Amino acid sequence: MRVEVDWTGGIAFTATARQFSLQIDEPETFHGADTGPSAAEYLAIGVGGCLGTSFAHCARQVDLPIASIKVIVDVDMHHGGEDRTRPLRITGMATELVVTLKDESDMDVFDLCVESFKKYCVVTQSVISGIPVDVKVTRAT
Incomplete structure (x- = not known):
């Protein structure tokens, strides 16, 4: 990619x-x-989008009838250091998936997706693990 x-x-x-x-x-x-x-907002969008996609995929795989999924991502950003002079960093994210089912009788299947979907979210799992980023700057000629 x-x-x-x-x-x-x-x-x-x-x-x-x-x-x-x-x-x-x-x-x-x-x-x-x-x-x-902002780029930080796009990172949160990526995490939320990936979690939603992973849950929706699980629901589709097990025929769980979904009426709606809303993913809420709250991002904590702070300057480092005791005097707050270090650069601003994302220090954490809290996510919530609000899922509305079409049929409440499918709670066992819903619980199956709740237990398994997170491990398939490539973005969230990569962020949690810490992604090595190689940065190179070249001057165009």
């Missing part, structure tokens, strides 16, 4: 993944123009 992220001015970027384009920017309080979600 590969994505490309191109600068559009200020601190905004357009990301391209397959045939999709997404705006990335910071809110004005972080010196951006607020033209799109």
